[in-house]
Amino acid sequence: MFWRSLCVLCLCVCCFANIFIGDTLVRIEHNGEVAQLVGLVEENGAIVDEVTRDYLECYVGDTIFDSLENLNISYSILPSDNDLIQEYKNKAAISPKDEQCCSDASWSHYHDYDALTDLLHELQSQYPELCQLESVGQSVLGRELWMVKISDNVATLEEGEPQFQYIGNMHGNEVVGRELLLRYIYYLLSGYESGDQNIIDLVDTTQIYILPSMNPDGYELNQRGNGNNVDLNRDFPDRQDGMNHYPQPETSALMACSLSNHFILSANLHGGSVVVNYPYDDNSHHVPGLYSACPDDALFRDISLAYSRTNGPMYNSDEFPQGITNGADWYTLQGGMQDWNYAKTYSNFHVTIELSYDKWPNPDTLSQYWEDNRESFSNYLRKVHQGVRGSVSDSDGNKVSAVISIEGINHDVLTSPLDGWYYRPLAPGAYTVICTSPNYPDVVLRESVTIAEYLPTIHHFVFQ
Numbered sequence: 511m512f513w514r515s516l517c518v519l520c521l522c523v524c525c526f527a528n529i530f531i532g533d534t535l536v537r538i539e540h541n542g543e544v545a546q547l548v549g550l551v552e553e554n555g556a557i558v559d560e561v562t563r564d565y566l567e568c569y570v571g572d573t574i575f576d577s578l579e580n581l582n583i584s585y586s587i588l589p590s591d592n593d594l595i596q597e598y599k600n601k602a603a604i605s606p607k608d609e610q611c612c613s614d615a616s617w618s619h620y621h622d623y624d625a626l627t628d629l630l631h632e633l634q635s636q637y638p639e640l641c642q643l644e645s646v647g648q649s650v651l652g653r654e655l656w657m658v659k660i661s662d663n664v665a666t667l668e669e670g671e672p673q674f675q676y677i678g679n680m681h682g683n684e685v686v687g688r689e690l691l692l693r694y695i696y697y698l699l700s701g702y703e704s705g706d707q708n709i710i711d712l713v714d715t716t717q718i719y720i721l722p723s724m725n726p727d728g729y730e731l732n733q734r735g736n737g738n739n740v741d742l743n744r745d746f747p748d749r750q751d752g753m754n755h756y757p758q759p760e761t762s763a764l765m766a767c768s769l770s771n772h773f774i775l776s777a778n779l780h781g782g783s784v785v786v787n788y789p790y791d792d793n794s795h796h797v798p799g800l801y802s803a804c805p806d807d808a809l810f811r812d813i814s815l816a817y818s819r820t821n822g823p824m825y826n827s828d829e830f831p832q833g834i835t836n837g838a839d840w841y842t843l844q845g846g847m848q849d850w851n852y853a854k855t856y857s858n859f860h861v862t863i864e865l866s867y868d869k870w871p872n873p874d875t876l877s878q879y880w881e882d883n884r885e886s887f888s889n890y891l892r893k894v895h896q897g898v899r900g901s902v903s904d905s906d907g908n909k910v911s912a913v914i915s916i917e918g919i920n921h922d923v924l925t926s927p928l929d930g931w932y933y934r935p936l937a938p939g940a941y942t943v944i945c946t947s948p949n950y951p952d953v954v955l956r957e958s959v960t961i962a963e964y965l966p967t968i969h970h971f972v973f974q
């Protein structure tokens with residue numbers, strides 16, 4: 511009876527409410543039976559943060575300790591590192607007006623919300639032809655969710671040019687991605703101006719969107735959750751169970767941003783491990799440790815490797831072969847941004863990248879993280895071009911809304927309402943592309959294509 515009422519209660523917590531985060535991080539050693547252990551702690555309201563071969567770490571509230579003791583699960587409470595974080599934060603960022611701003615040394619500082627805001631405004635004013643700053647919404651505590659667009663012809667939406675997005679700091683206390691994205695913005699802008707041909711090629715052919723902090727309140731409060739202490743990566747409509755609660759303002763803003771643009775490829779950056787995690791994050795049984803392949807498994811493995819291959823510590827991981835993992839094969843989660851983007855937007859292929867074991871490392875080590883990830887950022891970004899794309903129109907040249915299917919892959923994408931093109935990322939190989947439209951119910955257009963690494967194959971469909 512106890513178990514049944516507990517399970518009913520947990521079901522309510524999981525499916526019909528925001529997932530609030532307990533304040534205490536605990537470590538639980540395990541002897542390999544990790545799937546059962548994850549299930550047990552999650553049923554008791556814990557949020558699993560990390561699973562390794564030897565232990566798992568999870569955020570728990572005060573009410574869980576009796577349950578852990580009743581279940582004979584021994585645990586250790588990890589000490590708070592707030593004092594150390596405050597020390598790191600006290601090494602204030604260099605003002606964008608200072609001559610030293612954006613020098614190599616200046617990146618060994620954390621940027622709080624005000625410094626981040628100042629820096630992004632300064633970069634926009636220094637590179638107005640390439641860089642456009644907007645806020646996609648506000649946090650619970652009223653901070654702007656800044657997003658930078660970088661492209662040539664940045665003020666226009668260019669037909670046939672795919673949209674790509676990086677998102678950082680979804681969990682407020684996972685901060686390496688936030689800092690590296692600020693530096694990557696500067697790297698692209700300054701590299702373009704100084705004539706770096708690789709960067710020029712990227713910026714000229716891609717509409718790049720970078721949102722360094724999805725959770726600025728969590729950053730200021732040194733906590734994983736947002737201003738309401740809700741875990742934003744459990745707050746999206748679930749791929750399998752849908753949406754049964756009101757999303758947080760940050761979640762709503764990111765969903766609206768995703769749906770009003772037409773991102774083709776994207777990633778969100780986290781900390782706590784070092785690995786690229788790809789869909790699905792959950793399986794039908796909600797059991798961790800079971801590989802849950804999505805229809806585009808081959809593509810996701812390919813693009814994840816494009817990131818990990820040039821990141822030495824990631825690629826040589828002891829824990830994850832070649833530095834990549836299927837989400838559910840590691841541990842399961844519901845309501846994550848990754849699966850929502852892939853399953854629900856009909857355009858956006860998305861992975862979760864863990865950048866650092868230490869979530870809030872000494873700022874003096876940020877330059878090493880930059881060296882480890884700089885090339886990987888660009889390699890993953892270039893993957894937005896690998897696939898088939900083109901316009902869909904009628905014989906008069908008017909754009910036609912269409913569904914694009916790939917024979918043998920059960921995942922369709924839609925033409926973009928922004929430019930009337932379709933963009934279908936694919937792993938290298940040979941495919942049959944099928945184009946249908948509700949406007950032409952009796953017509954099926956087909957085309958055989960070959961996809962080469964990093965390159966677009968262009969095919970325009972015309973309904974006669």
Ligand SMILES: [Zn+2]
Binds near residue numbers: 684781
């Ligand atoms: Zn995270």
